[in-house]
Amino acid sequence: MNLLMMYTAIPHTTGAYLEKALRHVASVRTCGPTISPGTVAAWNLEMIADRVRPHDQECGEARTDEILEGLGGFSPDWLLFIDSGVWFKMPILDDAPFPKACYLIDTHLFPSDHLAIASRFDVVFLAQRAYVDLFREKLCRPVYWLPLAADPSIHRPVPSEEHFDIGICGSESSPTTQRSRRLSRLALHYSVGKKRVFLEEMSAFLSECRLLFNSAVRNDLNMRVFESLAIGKCLLTDSVSGLSDLFIPDRDLIVYDDGDLIGKVQFLLDHPEIREQVARNGREKVLSRHTYLHRARSIVRMLTDFSQAIHKGEEHAAHSYI
DSSP: OEEEEEOOBOTTSHHHHHHHHHTTTSEEEEEEOBOOHHHHHHTTOGGGGGGOOOOSEEOSSOOHHHHHHHTTSOOOSEEEEEOOSOOOOOTHHHHOSSOEEEEEOOTTTOHHHHHHHHTTOSEEEESOGGGHHHHHHHHOSOEEEOOOOBOTTTSOOOOOOOOEEEEEESOOOOTTSHHHHHHHHHHTTSOEEEEOOOHHHHHHHHTTEEEEEEOOSTTOOOHHHHHHHHHTOEEEEEOOTTHHHHSOBTTTBEEEOTTTHHHHHHHHHHOHHHHHHHHHHHHHHHHHHOBHHHHHHHHHHHHHHHHHHHHTTOOOOOOSOO
């Protein structure tokens, strides 16, 4: 398959991880803008600024013929747009002579905006299962659940001493957010490691923690779940839509609520053999089913099936999970 990917080039996003994986299973060219220095500064990403790489074809508001000319005559079978959190005008959606698919990540934050964007594509992949039925109803076109994943070359165990009881990587949140409140409760009883780092440095820091922590934002099944498990530590996370379809609670990871969070942390710290077994189970599950290479293969398979069904004049049946 000849695949033209379009997203804002940011080195630690789903678009970058998927691009690397898709290049193993398809002929890929990329286009789109590169994150600007202003956005790098605003998002406090200076520590990975040297990892920013431009696309095969830089394009802001270029139309299809201009993009393809810049790619030396590359003939796409599909355009695949990836939500990277930085939006830009896409005239190619109005005049492309090939079908278009999108992978939307943050529908839980801006569902109406994402619904409007999805209406411009022939096939829609959503990272959040909770919105699949709504998008199908509103769009009347194929909408598939495609969960996020991990990149084992980056999200992996790093041998180190364990300095913290429980840890998390991420942005500093307002003290009033649910995640901040939970972390504050944990800090009353345990050593809590918090740091804003990315890529390999994130894996190195989290490897210094006995347990890893996640608290979802608006019921999202986020990247942290998959990345934490791939790093090979026991993860405590709240329950969100789709989680139990992918992982077995108390076997692959630990699911908590506000009433039992402290008790579960204490139990796992008191029983290292149990937390280490859960950690092994979770990492094995991610490596066997939930890497970006798995997602890349699913995308190519589903788009190929769709193209063949259209070619045969058949109605393409939508599935809720890939």
